[in-house]
Amino acid sequence: MNMDDALQIFFEEAHELLTEMEAALLRLSEQSGDAESINAVFRAAHTIKGSAGLFGLDDIVAFTHRAEGVLDRVRAGQIVLDDALIGTLLASGDYIARLVGAVETATPQVDDEVVSVGADLSAKLERYLESQARAASGGEAGEASNTSRRNEAERDGVHGCDAASCAREAEASIARWRIAVRFGADVFRNGMDPLSFIRYLGTLGEIERVVTIADQVPVLDEIDAETCYLAFEIDYATQADRAAIEGAFEFVADDCVLDIARIDDRRCAGSEADQGVSDATPDVEFAGASATEQLTTAIASAASEVSAALTASTGSTAATASPAQRPSAKSPAGPAPAERQSMRVDADKIDHLIDLVGELITAAASASMLAKRTHNVELQESTATLSQLVEGVRDSALQLRMVKIGGTFSRFHRVVHDVARELGKDIELRVSGEDTELDKTVVERIGDPLMHLVRNAMDHGIESREARATCGKRAHGTLSLNAYHDSGSIVIEVSDDGGGLDRDRILAKAIERGLVESDRQMTDSEIHALIFEPGFSTADQVTKLSGRGVGMDVVKRNIEELRGSVDIKSRLGEGTTVAVRVPLTLAIINGFQVGIGRSVFVVPLEMVDECVEFTATGEHDYTDLRSAVLPFIRLRTLFEVAGEPPARQNIVVVKHASQKFGIVVDSLMGETQTVIKPLSKIFAQARGISGSTILGSGEVALILDVPMLLQQIQIQQSTAAPVPAGDL
Structure with a gap:
């Protein structure tokens, strides 16, 4: 998977998450205390922000971070979720969708209206954060809760306490870690950039030191440009916990060796490890470098690039995305996930498949017709088997296009x-x-x-x-x-x-x-x-x-x-x-062929109720069907087909919208698979015809528009005299 593919996955999942976020907010508008819906909204914003950060989409990260901050306080019960806030969060979701859309369409810059909307929403979200910070400093919560809130306010730039006390509290909550990471050989081939993971760490805390390890780099003649040989040792200070740090490497969880150890120098020597994490050096062994001088220089240059990028990104806060919802090239560490039961397929590929199936149906019908002309029984059996298989392929292909x-x-x-x-x-x-x-x-x-x-x-x-x-x-x-x-x-x-x-x-x-x-x-x-x-x-x-x-x-x-x-x-x-x-579909249907003179018409088979012999006499447009009045329409008259009708005609009884009527035809030709071809604009005003199809003989047959014929029947009934009882 290259970077473009990963970014496309981000776009698709961002839209899905925004849809879920909107649905949860609408549920909250009806039941504001639904904790599950509140968590769903928070997770959606949290995931979008984390994934956007990995791709360097700073505008999305910055705005979503504000919304996430408000949602986090809603989860904690520190901000009341009312209709006004739900409206603001719904509008925020719309704005995030516009930002994602701008990146997706490669729009160089958003217009002034979008910028104005974003500024207005950012101001509203900041007011919620500021009002909560003032409430926290006013003593509405316990001291422990106040400490946590002030730490968050300090990170977000919302100061609810004096600078000195905030600084002391922030320093007390910062832990120092040593991260040793060796990236797998296929990281580049999977479209991942090792520097982006380190850059993302900079949004969670402060990078104090980065050492590039080049012990596994082969001699220059043996280097594969698509193979990753990089490893890093990082000293890191952050308020985030161990799980958040591990989450930063979720994209390559199965394609790297990662060790995280607490190195908090404020603890006394010989004391137990904080939170059960060993104070020892990382278990990952990095032997001395054995690379060529040129490659060592190149890696040192890469390390300088990392440091520069980290310096630019330090100071902003973010949280890693949920492993279950972020776009990932590899599965997360842990138990092996169940085998995937679905996959994404480009809609154009399905459309092309349907077109090919349509051509296959026409070719199979032609082969079947030729087999009947030869009177070869074995050939007819073969073409019958082929037709059954084609019908199965048709049904399966059409099912691919069906959506709820x-x-x-x-x-x-x-x-x-x-x-x-x-x-x-x-x-x-x-x-x-x-x-x-x-x-x-x-x-x-x-x-x-x-x-x-x-x-x-x-x-x-x-x-x-x-x-x-x-x-x-x-x-x-x-x-x-x-x-x-x-x-x-x-x-x-x-x-x-x-x-x-x-x-x-x-x-x-x-x-x-x-x-x-x-x-x-x-x-x-x-x-x-x-x-x-x-x-x-x-x-x-x-x-x-x-x-x-x-x-x-x-x-x-x-x-x-x-x-x-x-x-x-x-x-x-x-x-x-x-x-x-x-x-149900606009592509391929089961049809029933009928004949008027030398012309062939197709009635959608799902609408055909039965076929009966036409025995009525006279010019009236109704007949008796088991003691019930059945109105009908004569296709020969409607389409002005030349010639005299045969002595024996038939009525195809069709049903549409719980109403039955008859279509008088010369002959019944049986069922057929029908590939629908739209009529050109020159025939747009043709009444009673919804499309065309190509028969096995290569001739064109017209598909009847049953709803339009029903309207014609209703017009006839509204203008005709009542039916005499003796005529039935």
């Missing part, structure tokens, strides 16, 4: 927390179905539409405290997110217990804008769907969040681009539920 939607849901905890306070409302978020899996591309693209639906529900749906009290409701509203599987699709519901949609008001606004005729009879679903019209809004005033009629039309368009649909159910005074239905 819980990651998308978790980001809304912060949204609800911030927006509720901005609106002055009490809103509780309830989440269910977090383990529901769908394609990562769908997850990435569904986030923005869901964000708008959530914010719209909070702004327009859930009433104020006063309005809810007048209606006899609880003071705090409830916003729910739920996800579940249904007929080969994923349904995501955004529900609120607010005032609901006023159908009469929506209809009046639509008539006023000329969207519908004043004498038109419309169902509740059709009226509710009007809110997705561009520029449509019934808000009395414009807010920061909504009211301009911008957004809901974009929500619907983005969902339809995912081959999905959106439906609204609402009851005035009780609340609203917006159901977003999207496919």
